[in-house]
Amino acid sequence: MAKLTQIRNIGIIAHIDAGKTTVTERMLYVSGMKHRVGRVDSGTTDTDDDAEEQERGITIYSACVKLKWGDYDINLLDTPGHVDFTAEVERCLRVLDGAVVVFSAREGVEAQSETVWRQANKYGVPRIVFINKLDREGADFYAVLDDIGPRLDATPVAIQIPVGIGPAHTSNPFRGTIDLIERKFLQFDPQSEGKQVQIQDVPEEMVDDVEVYREQLLETLYGFSNDLMERAMNEQEITPDMIRAAIRESCIRGEIQPVMCGSALHGIGVQPVLDAVGHFLPSPLDRPPVTGIDPKKPDVIISRKPDLSEPMCGLVFKILPAKTGDNYWIRLYSGSLKQNSRGYVPNRDKKENVAQLWQLHASKKERDGQIESVGAGDIVCVIGPRFAITGDTICDTREIIELPSITFADTVISMAIEPENTAEKKKLSETLEMFKRQDPTFDAKENEETGQTLISGMGELHLEVIQHRLTRDFGLKVKFYKPRVNYRETIGGKAEVVGVCNRQLGATQMFARVKISIEPLEDPSATAIVLDNCPPDGGLPDQFRPIVIDELKNRLEGGGHIAGFPLSGLRVRVLGAEAAEEGSDDVAFRIAASDAFEQGLKQAGPVLLEPLMRLEITTPDDYMGDIVGDLQQRRAIIAKTESRGMMTTIIAHAPLKELFGYSSAIRSLSQGRAGASMEPHGYHAAPAEDAANFSF
Structure with a gap:
């Protein structure tokens, strides 16, 4: 088991084509994990090992690699940059302690850059910044640096500046970086593909620039470090180690984001990023203890520290189906997990077998990577569980805790598919179920009447990838129809109505009245809600309150009037009711509540x-x-x-x-x-x- 202070769980996140996978490849190469540098264009990278990824030259699935850098054990997750696969970023950030955000020096802060930055904010993930592609035409390190603050509401602090900028054929090409903390010029030997670093004095023509940017770095740190401020006021020496310590504290608190630069494609600037991961990003011990609930006592908050002596708990953040048993990727937060043991999944109320533990490399189990046990703070692949899904907790069977799950965006686009013959139907159904386990933003529902299945996803590319996997990887004979938009329904106005049940059923006269109001919410895409606002003397007997609420919720889930699309952006309140001494039962109140809902939707005016x-x-x-x-x-x-x-x-x-x-x-x-x-x-x-x- 790795020492907790030495573990770094980090992700590489960015907009598509900023160079995340290339950065990951270079990190593997300079750390000695591989002897040749893989290239995205050639389809030879370790983390983009899926045929679809290699063909398109983009990352589709998050991949985990382990590497050692100095004293540090790094679990590194490479994530996609395309918005259709944003769930892969979401699930990774949920379990990471830190992140490296990559920006292209030419394109700067782009749309998906903002999205991943917001996701990192949501989970409170400290991050460092790497401005990549400084060897490209039109690259501008300083423009991107100036853009990060206002665009992302961030506090970027340059700890490096580039020497030169642009391609080799220009008059002042990009040829290295200057470390502002040590005041040293770092050159990366092209013969060793950047593995050998030469440390030199700052070129004379850049001495003034270095002092200006170093002073800016210190001025920013004074605002967050009383120790540095006192030393500056007393004109005492501020050493590089003191600067690094101040950066680390401020970075972990999320107050600043250290900014570095380079060109991953040419092996320039990657080793300092790995140094920065160790110096500035948190270990599991630097993060707050995780909190959860006891499912049997939901009001009781339980916390778990990253300590081997604590009861075991972890979170399933990814599942990869496999013939030999599904691979469950788990981030362990406390205690230890041993091979051939048992765990409990409170979300499913099931006990699970932990048959095997494996170290991960990309999307595969690492060869010779089977391990006996894993400790708090680490990431591991588990084989054995059968019931857990993404976002579920696995914990000690005697000390139960349920951690907050992972929430994913709703699908926005659908496509109808159908098997060409009945022989393919079962195989298609099994394959789609497997996809649903693997991808929380994919859904598939069969229409019994038409025989078609509606598959839903996050965008055209997402559905296209699913389509290719079905036909190419699984050899299914399936017909595909044009994609369609996932509409929703809401209401345009308010209504107050009374629903009635007044029916003769055999010898019994059934009777109930339910009065409700229905009104739109400010946000039409907000989840529809039902509230019980009926006063104690409002005529609704206590035993029928949950019946009425349940029926109204069922009607909300049943969809709207226009075409049965899901309802959103509306609020239903129960205002009153009326019951008879005889003939008022569960069924009567369900009928009255359903009638009220039906009338309310019509009167309030359905909106697509x-x-x-x-x-x-x-x-x-x-x-x-x-x-x-x-x-x-x-x-x-x-x-x-x-x-x-x-x-x-x-x-x-x-x-x-x-x-x-x-x-x-x-x-x-x-x-x-x-x-x-x-x-x-x-x-x-x-x-x-x-x-x-x-x-x-």
Whole structure:
């Protein structure tokens, strides 16, 4: 078991194409974990080991690698940058202690950069920043550094600056970095692919710049470190070790983000990032104890420290189905987990076998990596469990705790599929169930009437990857239909109604009345809620209160009036009721509550909601007019435009329905020179003609 102070659980997160996987490859290479550098373009990287990833040159699935750097044992998770696979980032950040955020020096802070930064904020994950691709045409380290603060509400602090910038053929190419803490020039030997680092004095022409940026670093630290402030006021020496200690404390508290620079493709600047992971990012001991509840006493908060003497608890954050037994990726928070032991999953009320423990390498179990036990703070692959799903807790059978689960975004796009023959039907059903276990943002539901299955995901690319896996990896003969948007329904106004049950059932006269109000919430995409506002003297007997609430909740889950789409953005209140001495029972009150709900929906006016996407488009000025014109035709609202050097960035909000095939369209409009990314931006009312296409 690794020492807790030496463990670092970190993730590499960024916008697509910022260079996350290349950074990971270089880290594996310089740490001695592999002898040759894999390349994304050649499909030879360790972490992008899926055929789809290698073909597309992008990361789709998060991968975990272990490496040793000096005294540190690092569990490193490489995550996707495409918004369709944002669940992979979400699940990783939930279990990580720190993160390295990668930005491209040319594109800077992009849409998905903001998304992953927000996700890191949500889980309170300390992070360091690596500005990559400084050898590219149009790279600008200082512009990106200046952009991070206002765009991400962050406090970036440069601890390195580049020497030169741009490609080798320019007059002042990027050729190394200057460490502002030690005041040293670091050059990375190209013959060893950057493995050998030469430490030299700062070039004379950069001495003044180094002092300016070092002073900025210290000025920022004075605001967070009383010790440094006192030493500065007393004109005492401030050593590099003191600076590193102050950076570490402030970084772990989330007050600052140390910024570094380099070019991972050419092996420049990667070793200092690994040094920074050890120096500045937290060990499990630096993070607060995890808290959870006892499922039998939900009001009791329980905490677990990262200590071997504490009862065992961990969180399942990823499941990879396999023929030899599903691989469960678990972050252990306390105690120790041993091979051939038993654990308890409170979420499912099931005991689970822990048959085997394996170290992870990418998405596979590491060869010769089977281990006897694993301690608090580590990440491990477990074989044996059968019932747990992503986000479930596994804990000691005698000391039960349920940790907060992982929440994922709702799907926004669906596609109908059906097997070509009955022989394929069972195989398809089993495969889709496996996908659902693996990917929490994928869903599949079969329509018994049509024989079709509706698969849902986070975007066109997500469904395309699923489609390829079904046909290529599993050899299924399946018909695919055009993707469709996942609409929702809400109401346009308020209504107050009385639902009645007044029926003769045999010799019994059934009777009940239920009075409710129904009104829209401010956010149309918010979860619909039912409230019991009926006073004690409101005529609703206590034994029927849960019946009425349950029926109204069932009706909410049953969908709306327009086409049975899920209901959201509305509040239902129970205001009163009336019961008779005879004939008022559970069934009568269910019928009355259902009748009230039906009337309320009609009177309040059903509204169809469509998913809205936030688009961020970066384009040369020459194509701006054509792109804006195309956006207007797609019912987009342009929220903001801003110039970044020779490029213009457009932020727009557009309905998902109008954005099918948009990545191809924008390439065509700009001769391949513009790029776009999108992420969900809530729901808004769909045009009346769209609602008219569905039958009431």
